Amino acid sequence: MIDRDQILLESTRTHRERVSSALMFGALDQRRTVPTNLGRFVGSVVLAAMAGVGCLGFSFVKDQLDNRRETSAVESLTAAMAANPLPTSDTLTADEETGFLRDRTTGELIDPRTGFPVDEDTGYVRNPDGQLIDPRTGWFVDPASGYLTDPSSGVTVDPVSMRVVEEDQ
Helix, strand or coil, X not given: CCCHHHHHHHHHHHHHHXXXXXXXXXXXXXXXXXXXXXXXXXXXXXHHHHHHHHHHHHHHHHHHHHHHHHHHHHHHHHHHHHCCXXXXXXXXXXXXCCCCEEECCCCCEECCCCCCEECCCCCCEECCCCCEEECCCCEEECCCCCCEECCCCCCEEECCCCEEECCCC
């Protein structure tokens, strides 16, 4: 025996569930299936992995270039400290105590690299811009810290430990 009221109630309940599902998730033909979602998930994971590897590679290359620049600066400082040619002339004679040139007419010590007078107390040369220069190396000197800065690359080195000093950013 078929109960028509029961069939009507079941049919109405089914329609309500379908309408609420369509409202929440879209029409039945527009709903995504599991394989589509799985494909999107796998694609997202692959894309995230590629982005991570790209960032890691960029960081590695940048670090290698920075290390090479710093190593080059330390080697340049070491070579500059080791080499100090002192050309003499009729008016300039080599000063045995300091290793600089002494001008016979004025009595000043002269830096053979720049031609600027050397301060006998500090041993540094002041260029026309007001910067102190270590005449042995040609590098800029920070009188407060004693650090030397390469004028060509801008790398700062502690001459005692021969390590690169990181600038505050």
